[in-house]
Amino acid sequence: MWSYIVRRIFQGLFTLLIITVLCFLLTRFSGDPLAQYATNPRMSAEDKEALRERLGLNDPLYVQYFKWLGLAVQGDLGQSFFAKQPVSEMIGTRLPNTLILMFTAEIITVSFALLLGIISAVKQYSLTDNIITTFSFIGFSVPIFFSALGLMLIFAVQFKEWGLPYLPTGAAVWDKSDPVEYIKNLILPVSALALVNTAGYSRFVRTSILEVLGQDYIRTARAKGLNGRTVLFKHALRNAALPLVTIVGLDIPFLLGGAIVTESVYSWPGMGRLFWEYAQRSDYPVVLGILLIISTAVVVLTIVTDVIYTFVDPRIKLG
């Protein structure tokens, strides 16, 4: 067991090393980070060259990479060219907002998916099941921006027009320290994410419950005279929920991608929008910092998911 965990950690570190090289090369050459000075009349060509020299942009590439990596390992992600702030500070203020958005959405998604999946599996081929299946199939094909814009159109724009209580679109400036305002602004982005993600998950729950319900031990449990509810929740659901752990764990990168769109539609002050804004400015320390944090999270989560899985499912043999 422990040797397995240690091996996974070393593999993960190696993967992270490849990721840093890949991301460094991609971001370092995605445009001129000093482009913002291009139209500045007070900066002469010599000044710009001096600035380049001072920022180390003229060093050989591997020197730049190792300098960055050396500092990054110590938690220093460098300075933003545009905002002239430390990158870790910028990410630090945005990260909690993204995490709140994602976790709220994920909790709602998983609860609804379990509910719908169980109903659909227990009443297989009934009208309810068919309706849920149809909706989940459509929902599975819906892009995040569709639900995000649609919810905004209905609950923010139309409700306001009809004189009903409406939700903010996030476009106006709002006080981020006021909890009531915060929750009000959180409702729509969370619903947009949950609406789309529930679809795929509920289909998954349905399939895995149906698979478990066909097993011999469920028949045994029924034959013992246990009632349907006990069989479903004590025997079937426990085993059916196992694969869900993996799916949720492995979906994190996908969810983060959805967060870029949702955050940009609702002007949510999260990390996804920060990434998008600074990618457009070719401000590579910020972009690189966010990529590093996210992919580290993904690598760590993958390992944690695998390890948890081997703990909760004793059938898995470690090779």
Place this chain on the structure above:
Amino acid sequence: MATDIASLDTPVLGRETVGKALTPGQLIWRRFLKHRMAVAGMISFTLLMLFIILGSFYISEKEANAVDLQIRLSAPSQEHWFGTDDTGRDIFSRIIHGGQISLFVGLTAVTLSVTLGTLIGGLAGYFGGWLDTILMRFTEAMLSIPQLFLLIVLGKFIGRNIDTITLFGKTVSGSVLIVICVIGLTSWMALARIVRANVLSLKEMDYVSVSTSLGSSKLRTFFKHLIPNTMGVIIVASTLGLAGAILNEAYVSFLGLGIQSPTASWGNMLTAAQTYVQKGSWWMWVSPSTFIILTILSVNLMGDGLRDAFDPRSNRHL
């Protein structure tokens, strides 16, 4: 005597076995046709294709890109069935021409990613050793960066201003090529893993050792025996990948980093919609999203049907 032998060749047991034995392709096609939802998906996909292809014979690209500020943001009417956008361009015409771009990008990007995925996964699985280690670590690294982040970074990396290009007699923004590369280069990883797993199990099969012992080179065995036998997985993955590619085009264009105006795509039509939805122009949002969803839904349904047809044991409950 001859007739007797001929009659032995055509047994009369059941309808399925009458006449010549079915090829695997025919069997798969039959199973696909039995999947009602998949057939529905195929029909609606065909209709969508016909609409955007035939439509361009009636409405030229010029009309789709014609700006008329006098009628900007007008709601759907007899004149403009789907309304007009923020510069007065007819949304109906842009759906047709944008659809061509979206589908073209989807198809070419999938071709690129499937080729990459098959080669990388196949070579890693077949040759093993250090090649396998390097390729699979690289695959894992790419998989660990969320795709949309990768799309944005790679888009910025490749993206310089490319001149307009001519495509099927249309003049389109060079950003189309960038988007194709970016999507193709960021979506091969899942398939590479599947192909590798498949090849790993296939290469232990007897026919592979027969092929090598008869003197086939490793590469010949790889391309003639292993790849054709993973075709099922590859076809299913490319169908589902097409849905993903169309969606990804929509995402990057929606964020303003994809296909550049005036060339329309379903994704970039929604970029402007984002601002105007807040001001109540719902029609700018409705038609592009409806077409995206319909296309993706049809392709996903077809993919599901194909998966069941290639592997009848999978998804028996659904």
